[in-house]
Amino acid sequence: MIACPKCAEVGAIMKAGYVRNKQRYVCKDCNYFFTLSDPDQITPRKKTRRHQTTxxxxxxxxxxxxxxxxxxxxxxxxxxxxxxxxxxxxxxxxxxxxNQLAYNLVKSRTNTIGMIVPEFTNSFFPNVIIGAHEILTEAGYNLTIMQSNESYQVEVSNTRAMLANRIDGLLISLTQETNNYDHLKVFEKRGIPLVLFNRVCDHVEAPKVVVNDFDASFTAVEHLILNGYERIAHLGGPLNLLVSRERLRGYRAAMEKYGKSIEENMVIQGMFSQQKARIYGKYLLDLENRPDAIFAVNDSSAIEIMLMALEKGIKIPDELGVVGFSDNPESAYIGPGLTTIRQPTGEIGKTTAQWILQLIDSEEEVNLPKQKVLKTELVVRGSSRRSQI
Amino acid sequence: MIACPKCAEVGAIMKAGYVRNKQRYVCKDCNYFFTLSDPDQITPRKKTRRHQTTxxxxxxxxxxxxxxxxxxxxxxxxxxxxxxxxxxxxxxxxxxxxNQLAYNLVKSRTNTIGMIVPEFTNSFFPNVIIGAHEILTEAGYNLTIMQSNESYQVEVSNTRAMLANRIDGLLISLTQETNNYDHLKVFEKRGIPLVLFNRVCDHVEAPKVVVNDFDASFTAVEHLILNGYERIAHLGGPLNLLVSRERLRGYRAAMEKYGKSIEENMVIQGMFSQQKARIYGKYLLDLENRPDAIFAVNDSSAIEIMLMALEKGIKIPDELGVVGFSDNPESAYIGPGLTTIRQPTGEIGKTTAQWILQLIDSEEEVNLPKQKVLKTELVVRGSSRRSQI
DNA sequence: AACGTATCCGCAAACGTTACCGATACTTTT
DNA sequence: AAAAGTATCGGTAACGTTTGCGGATACGTT
CATH class of the missing domain: 1.10.260.40 (lambda repressor-like DNA-binding domains)
Structure with a gap:
């Protein structure tokens, strides 16, 4: 017979339903509920996972x-x-x-900095990563990188993951789609340091590391003008990004300074993608009265346009001047080298990293400048160096 | 006077040393030790960190x-x-x-895959990352990336960090310095899945994802021979890497098949670096009887050599054929395009990621093939297309 | 009524570390 | 020798989750 494990009574045991497919009993004497542990099922959950020494x-x-x-x-x-x-x-x-996990849990810090970048295809972000990585490693921090793939949705889910993993700080460059910044404000609210770089936005209270896009753009366009180009088109980026707006501003300022009229149908703001570049490029080159120069928002677009122009038999730089932005490795080697703006990518990464480290160390509110502007450099190559007229 | 917090006695209190610079007392009556809590120092450790809702x-x-x-x-x-x-x-x-940290601790898994790559400067690894990232994200895993910077020491410390952070699996491509593999064997011992890719080695029991380096190398050299080049030099990588050995083998095999004698002073195994490439390139081009073609281990070396040759007035491809490896973006655009071997970078990343996922899911020992070989493709461009003789 | 069943919820033990607060056993000073 | 000081160690509560095992209630069935 079955005895109550508590009062050892035998007579007062009654069935009392099932729990998880096991017969359950109750002792009417002491009102104790119990099930019989199945002796066959000894050590049902054995440690399959090798035990790590603790x-x-x-x-x-x-x-x-x-x-x-x-x-x-x-x-x-x-x-x-x-x-x-x-x-x-x-x-x-x-x-x-x-076991870092246990350490992290008790210390509520992970010694890990998160970084979210929109893409890896251009050399820009990898180079930024190299810079940031150097500084962070030196300071004993790990860097974990995520890629938003130019998708706002992915960006949001990335920030969620970063949050869940309790990173000590976030470095982020926004997606071209990003219009809503609630997912960043969560970091402010939680008191987790945040530094934006390159693709930054207003609307969020955080330090920003950028380059002098306005000046760079101005210089680039000025360079084209000084080389005798008159009707300069601008193939810009999406306007929700500050970079795009700044570059557009620089373009307009330079045109204005030199009294060049801007033909608005030659100012295009689009998304970053090869496909788009091809479409807009075709549009520009097929115009009735096509531009004699194009200032593009990045090198890949510029190169796309150069290739199309060459295909069409348009001579570069004589019939068409081209200037890009970023100085990708291929830009130095293409046909007539591509004139472009070199960005201090490594510096951007380093600066961003240093800043986040300062934010982490200084408990609350150091009054650092809100923004750091790094200098770019115009690299003049064949695509814009027209024999002076 | 001081009263004992326990028995409220006043007379029997005596000093009893210091603890952390605070006077300590003992009550001789009840033998109770205590220190006086400093009322000035109220709430010494206040929760500066905002409380996260749990x-x-x-x-x-x-x-x-x-x-x-x-x-x-x-x-x-x-x-x-x-x-x-x-x-x-x-x-x-x-x-x-x-709080993922707590979750991780109790579950002993992190849903994170680690990846260690030697460098970011070439486009190769970033592209691999893109591929792996896609697969892993889809499967609900995070990817955390570290860079060994071609340093064995850093690689070891990276693996340590990965281990401490209890990643669920590791994807790694070795440093050119790596000769000792104990830091990888730890993973075997711990039962943490491990997949090597590209820069693999023997000596460690783990799946490997590589490309058909031998065939690719053979094809490249054969291509040079079929284009009439006779005295072909090989600028290879460090021989502790399997890639280098395979490419060297392919080179030798092709030369042998077509009855070309190999001049051993034209076979160089060196480290990957622009500087080294310049040194070796200069050596090769300055040889008394210089080679009429060079098969280099990667595109950056090949390009370095091309630039040097052009500087010296050596005509490419007529006086010098050049073939690289990897198809960097710039290779398509340089002077006479660089003939090279295109590697399926995205595929490498995807395959590696899929493999690690399988290893994680299948508790123990699925008998998967030990190695996966992906196919490359010879991309013929101007640097080797000699007008047939 | 007496018993059986299903559904829903709570307790408390892990997971591996850190750090606070004491507690010993000595050594030194008075 | 008593009192005070020093150096070294231990106990244990966190940290925030998950989860196995039972407990309790409500309802259905003999």
Missing amino acids: IIDIAKSIGVSNSTVSRALHGHADISPETRQAVLEMAAQMDYQP | IIDIAKSIGVSNSTVSRALHGHADISPETRQAVLEMAAQMDYQP
């Missing part, structure tokens, strides 16, 4: 407490040289690897 | 237990629709973000 293992094997081990491993004070030595040796012997 | 907060505010909240949030069974609804609403209202 601090406790070390502690046990040399007969000290885990707090002692912890302190010894971290070179803390309050530990005698002998025990420290013993702990370190045992740790090495047992092949101990600290 | 599951417990939600539980309290709607009067259920935290286990109920947890189950509700995860769409578990055993929760009534009403409570689930209430929990979800409250979670949204309180702006709850799950």
